[in-house]
Amino acid sequence: MKYFIDSITSIAYWKYVLFSRQGIHSALAIFGALYLFVQALDFFKIYNEDEYSSWAFLFILAISIFISIITRRPTSSISVNLPNLDSCVEVRIGNIFEAEGAVMISTNTNFESDVAGGKIAPTSLQGQFTGRYYTGNQNELIETIDKQLEGKKAPFPMGTTIPVTTHGKTFYFTAMSNLNDSGNAYTTPQELGEALKGLWGYVKNTGELQQLAIPLVGTGRGRVILTRRKVVRLIVESFVEASKNGPITDHLVIAIRPEDASRFKVNLYDVKDHLNHILFG
Numbered sequence: 001m002k003y004f005i006d007s008i009t010s011i012a013y014w015k016y017v018l019f020s021r022q023g024i025h026s027a028l029a030i031f032g033a034l035y036l037f038v039q040a041l042d043f044f045k046i047y048n049e050d051e052y053s054s055w056a057f058l059f060i061l062a063i064s065i066f067i068s069i070i071t072r073r074p075t076s077s078i079s080v081n082l083p084n085l086d087s088c089v090e091v092r093i094g095n096i097f098e099a100e101g102a103v104m105i106s107t108n109t110n111f112e113s114d115v116a117g118g119k120i121a122p123t124s125l126q127g128q129f130t131g132r133y134y135t136g137n138q139n140e141l142i143e144t145i146d147k148q149l150e151g152k153k154a155p156f157p158m159g160t161t162i163p164v165t166t167h168g169k170t171f172y173f174t175a176m177s178n179l180n181d182s183g184n185a186y187t188t189p190q191e192l193g194e195a196l197k198g199l200w201g202y203v204k205n206t207g208e209l210q211q212l213a214i215p216l217v218g219t220g221r222g223r224v225i226l227t228r229r230k231v232v233r234l235i236v237e238s239f240v241e242a243s244k245n246g247p248i249t250d251h252l253v254i255a256i257r258p259e260d261a262s263r264f265k266v267n268l269y270d271v272k273d274h275l276n277h278i279l280f281g
Helices: 002-008 011-019 021-043 049-071 125-133 138-148 189-206 228-243 258-263 268-280
Strands: 077-081 088-093 102-108 161-166 169-179 212-215 251-256
Touching (some): 021 268, 102 125, 125 138, 228 268
Parallel strands (some): 102 212, 212 251
Antiparallel strands (some): 077 088
C-alpha cells in the first residue's frame, strides 16, 4: 500500500503515465479506437456527429486519457514471457522471503556468515535470512555452510553456489561480492555476470525446476555501480542466455524491496517496457 501511495503522489509516476512516449502512445491508441467507435455510431444513425462535434473531440480525448491512466496504475508485479522459452520472468515488489519455491541469497566469496559478531550486517539479505531462520543459532548455519563447502578454503570463485535447506525451503547461497579489509562488500558488473552464470549452472544441474526468486543483486551492500533497472536487465539477459542450454526454472522472480522501490522510484511499467524492448526489439 505504501508503494502504491508513494507512486501516485510522485511526479515521476505522472510523467511516465501522461508525458512519456509510452503514455502518449497509449492515450492516442485509445483515442483512435474511441473515434472509430463514434464513426460507426454515426454511420448507423445512432449518433449524429454533426450535431455534437463541437464538444465530442474534447470528451473523447478526456476519456482516452482517463482510460490510459487506469490501465497504467501503479502495480506491484509485472511479468514477461521469454521468447522461444517456456518460462517467464516476474519483477515483483515485495519481501523475497514470502516468495514460493527456492530463494537465492547473495553472499561473499569467503562465505562469511557471522551476524552476531558484526561481520555480516543484520539488515543485509544474508543477515535477514539468519535472523529469520536461525535466530539465536547461527552456529548451525555456519556448520551447514562449512559442510557444503567440503572443507575448501576461501576465497571461492564468483558464482560458487551451495544449497541450504531449512523450514521446507531451499536457499541458494551464491558468492557475488568480495570483502575488503574493512569487511565491506563490493562487486562489479562483470563479477555479477560471472556470479549469475554460476547460479544458473548450479540450479540447472541440481534444481527441480521450481520457482526461483532472486533479489536485485549487488545494489545494496554489493555497491555495484548500476541502476536498479540495469541490474534487472543484467539478470534477465543472463538468465535468457543460460536457458538456451537447458531449462533452469519456468518462473523466475526478481524481488525488489518496497523500501528500494519507493526510494529509487522504481516504475514497473517502465521496467516492463524496457524488457520488452530488449527481448523483442
